Amino acid sequence: MSRSTPIKIILIDDHPLVLEGIRSVLETFGHIEVLGAAPSAKEGLKIALAGKPDVVLMDINMPEMNGIDAIEVFKEQLPHTRLLMLSMHDSREYISTSTMYGASGYLLKDVSTDEIVHAIEKVASGGTYFSTGAAQALMADKPKSDIETPLTTREQAVLLLVAEGVSNREVAEKLEISVRTVETHRKNIKKKLGISTTAGLTKYAISNGLIG
Template identity: 65%
Template sequence: MSANDAIRVLLIDNHPLVLDGLKAILETYDHIDVVGVASNAGSGLDVALATRPAVVLMDINMPQINGIDALELFKEKLPAARILMLSMHDSREYISTSVMHGASGYVLKDVATDEIVLAIEAVAAGGTYFSSGVYDVLMERNREMATALTSREQAVLLLIAGGKSNRDTALTLEISERTVETHRKHIKRKLGIATTAGLTRYAIENGLIER
């Protein structure tokens, strides 16, 4: 694979050992090009604007600007970049809030390196990725939903329940409004819920979003 074909990745984490270790490991993969590293979201945005990464792998707990707040900045300044959250926290609130702010995936720091690479590949290809531990946390209160909804439908549900319009959801997930409407219909059918208010209530009752 040529350098031009490699997935351009930016790493943002305020823990030097994590940053250096992850960079060293990812650089062993021929199809991944680590174009920059940063220890905080502010400098990370500067590096991103200069290097134009396809994927930004970003920690949540950082000084000055946390990862969730930084998501909105990145989506505004670099709408084409896919944001993959990397965190030690499997909190439902962190996970769902990240998705509602535009993250394409959420991976726990204790997963194997191969899974981080899988996540990078998935979001770079326009998909979403949630590591197995994250998926379990999001769906532990409703196993039927976990098997019924695809990962993309789950992302659409979180955004809609969080008050996003079809247009905003489409922009966040980089899909068409027609595709969002199709996902919405499938979600309602699978969950047996007829209204948007019902979807919001469902998400609140199952701990997917805050009341």
């Protein structure tokens, strides 16, 4: 079923050549409207809040706030906007964590323009899309132990505060996220580390040198 209005999209990538290259190509498609492009998640969020895009195409490795941490911010403030990650990394951890946080798809940067457009269309219509390399990474054998799974930078920040005895509400205020998001982070941290109690998290943080 075709749309009666163009798919509104915002591009976020800290590499100018990549950003302008994708933008110039997408602007040749009549059914896609590029609302703006930004070199960081924070700048991209400002454009998104003003334009209410259907899709945000976002890189993962960026300064200040990486793409994975940015997913939760976009989902909280723009719940109806779909997030499509674009990365050179085919790491299973990156892909699965992006999906867990709310991304609707994951593309590797070596895909063709036609595939990027197809992914945008699929995600904008409510579906999900993973490029071949990303899908293969997801299908690969899981790590033997969840303890080997690294925490995201945001999860590390939450763990540090929790280990210091800070309440969920205080963590939310310090990190400028909702209490519900903090609770989700705690759940994911416990699952990844195989630890079920707050005392256990504190012990882990101390033994790993995160706190004195």
